């Protein structure tokens with residue numbers, strides 16, 4: 001039996017969505033974030049030394065990393081991934097790596113620089129922290145995020161889904177960073193394709209079912 005070690009409000013939500021799309025049976029073990037640090041609880045380290053979510057267990061195996069989990073689950077069922085050896089499969093693999101490998105990096109930097117000036121520090125250090133954070137956001141982080149969003153907006157101008165006309169694990173992979181940007185800063189008025197993509201995924205019955213299963217997912221502002 002597949003067990004999803006699911007941290008509330010996290011990337012793990014997309015694994016629940018994938019499982020619902022694939023029609024696989026699974027159980028959820030729920031974990032709550034520490035209310036102060038927002039980190040995962042220590043119990044998650046019993047499943048995998050890094051204690052991050054998502055992580056799944058299946059048949060005595062522990063599988064971590066969203067991309068690896070998506071590949072593992074889609075290969076089990078043989079849907080939601082283009083046929084191996086095709087150009088579509090190469091594109092699919094690209095997006096699976098891109099989601100965490102490229103797109104999430106500037107987003108995490110934004111999170112860090114947004115929070116940095118609000119952390120406890122001597123009063124005289126705060127204006128300096130604010131200045132450093134603002135400078136980094138303006139000169140590097142935000143231009144990077146904008147470049148990624150423009151690129152993704154153009155890609156979705158070519159087809160409804162990231163790998164052509166059929167939904168795949170690549171769309172599930174990219175859902176979380178796009179939802180996070182929409183929830184935190186907004187995708188921007190001109191990003192019609194990205195907004196339509198989010199609307200399309202949120203209308204899917206499997207997506208809705210996964211939300212019911214996963215519990216709190218406030219990334220889009222819903223409680």
Ligand SMILES: N[C@@H](CCC(=O)N[C@@H](CS)C(=O)NCC(=O)O)C(=O)O
Pocket residue numbers: 007009010011012038039040041051052053054064065066067100
């Ligand atoms: N690249 C990893 C990232 C995993 C990750 O950082 N997960 C976050 C949840 S969104 C987490 O577990 N955070 C809690 C913590 O770091 O303690 C993946 O995609 O699986």
